[in-house]
Amino acid sequence: MLNAVSPFVRIAVRNGLLAAALGFVFLLALYFMGKHPFLFPVYVDFRIVLFGVFMVMGLHELREDYQHGVLSFGQAMITNLLFTIVFATGVAAALWLWCLVYPDFLTDYIALATEQIRAIEPQIVEQLGKDSYQRNLERLPDTHGGDLALDYWVKSFILSFFISMILSVILRRQPKTN
Numbered sequence: 001m002l003n004a005v006s007p008f009v010r011i012a013v014r015n016g017l018l019a020a021a022l023g024f025v026f027l028l029a030l031y032f033m034g035k036h037p038f039l040f041p042v043y044v045d046f047r048i049v050l051f052g053v054f055m056v057m058g059l060h061e062l063r064e065d066y067q068h069g070v071l072s073f074g075q076a077m078i079t080n081l082l083f084t085i086v087f088a089t090g091v092a093a094a095l096w097l098w099c100l101v102y103p104d105f106l107t108d109y110i111a112l113a114t115e116q117i118r119a120i121e122p123q124i125v126e127q128l129g130k131d132s133y134q135r136n137l138e139r140l141p142d143t144h145g146g147d148l149a150l151d152y153w154v155k156s157f158i159l160s161f162f163i164s165m166i167l168s169v170i171l172r173r174q175p176k177t178n
Contacts (some may be wrong), residue, residue, distance in 0.1 A: 007066040011058045012079050016086025019054045023047065023087065024094045029107060036112050038148060047156060051087075051163045055080050059171045060086065070175050076168035087158035092149040099145025106145055114140050 026046050030037040062079060063071035099106045117137055125133045 007062060008075065008079050009082060010061050012082035013086050015058045016055045016083045017090060018082070019050055020087045020090030020094070023050055023091045024176055027091070027095065028098075031108075036109055038109050038151070039112055039116060042155065042159070045155075045159065047159050048163065051084075052167070054087075055083060055163060055167050056171065058083060059080065059167060061171060069173055071172050072174070073168050073172045075147040076172055077164055080164035080165075080168065084136070084157055084164070087151045088160075091156070092153040095152055096145045096149035099148060106143065106148065109148065110140055110143055113143075 023046075027037045030040075030046075058079060059071060059076050062075070063069060067075070096107070114137065117133070120128075120133070
C-alpha cells in the first residue's frame, strides 16, 4: 500500500512523523530539565536544527534515490511543505493532549510567562504601548492547551518556510542539457 504512494509523499510523511516524535520528546525534555520550551527566543529554537536535518535527509533521498539526481525547486518546496504539515500537526496534537493530561505544563507556562512579561523594563513597555502590554498580561491566565498547540503549529510553518527556501535552492539540481 505504502509503495503505491508517491515518493514525495512517502518520504515527507515518514520524516514528518519521525521528526514529530523527536520534537515532542525534545519539548518534554526541555520542560523536565527546568526550561519551558515556549519561553525560548525563536532564534534558539531546536526546530531550526531538527528541520534542517530532516529536510536535507529527505530531499537528498528523494533526489538521489527516486529522481536520478534531479530535483527542482518546486519539488523540494512541496516535499518540505508536506513534511511540515505532518510535523506541525503531530506535535501540536500531542502538545494539546499533553496539556490535558499534565496541566502543570500549562500552569507553569502561564506563571513563567507572566513573570517574564512583568520583568520587561518600563522603557520597552512604553515603546510597545501600555495598552497592548496590559492586554497581554490580562489575557495570559486565560491561555489553554489549544493556544499553545496553535502557537507551535503556526511558528513551525514560519520557521519551516525560511529553512525550506534555503535548502530547496541549495539541494536542487536540474538535468544537464548537451
